[in-house]
Amino acid sequence: MAAMGQYRNIVILTGAGVSAESGIDTFRAGTDGQPSLWEQHDVEDVATPEGFARDPELVQRFYDMRRAAIQTKLPNPAHDALARLDAAWGGDLLIVTQNVDDLHERAGARRVLHMHGEHLKAWCTACDVRSPWRGSLADYPPCPACQARSLRPDVVWFGEMPYEMNRIYAALRRADLFVSIGTSGAVYPAAGFVRDARELGAHTLELNLERSQGSHLFHESRLGPASQTVPSWVDEVLAGA
């Protein structure tokens, strides 16, 4: 097992920036000029229950397009490094991801929690069962469990409760290191975790392409692309730095 330097229990929060170099669009345009999701779609229309009730076809197509797109992408060195850390780390480690892609898992990470749901799952609003799903939902296929044509993306929209909040706060209470990677710090409650971790005594580190809305809350911020900053940080922490 890895040398255990000054840290034992780690919570890592990831956002769209960790998947950007895999070719998955982030939500908010950064300075890198990449297209961003919320520039092309109004959040209210495609990422809220109200938007889904108003125009379900629009929302289903928005998620169908993204669900198909992620299946053509590959993990990048940031995902690979986090998987390597997960495999080697003897203490507690939890990767809390805001992302709905499966690139952490495809890189080999095991201790992953999708607080905003997953593209590759469908949630039946008739029987509440969640099923693995890779295809389209816009043509209203039957739920594998109850056959009702009531499937929606298993994704947490604005105004909906993120998943496993108790498990996340329990991990934050035990953490002595909190690392935030590739997130703008724009959306709560995820954006508040750094404040919670800090108040609970953890060291807080941000790895991001540019300063985020929460940068001032971190003990330390390292700027650069995740494919570079994450592997070098993982090497450091495995060396017991």
Ligand code: BV8
């Ligand atoms: C809730 C899934 C109650 C869907 C998403 C007023 C004040 C405070 C809060 C609120 C408020 N009004 C409303 C709220 C609550 C609301 C909220 O926070 N709104 C914001 C807009 C103010 N939140 C909610 O509704 C949440 N639910 O609050 O329930 C509750 C409260 C407490 C406890 C329990 C329950 C639910 C929000 C979930 C919405 N769903 N995603 C989908 O994917 O389609 S949100 C989505 O945007 C992401 O999941 C993520 O959470 C969020 C932010 O995105 P990021 O991942 O940060 O991506 P972004 O593009 O913004 O930034 C990318 C970053 O990466 C940038 O900083 C960039 O510089 C960097 N980067 C880019 N390239 C690279 C890079 N970094 C490194 N390397 C690179 N190569």
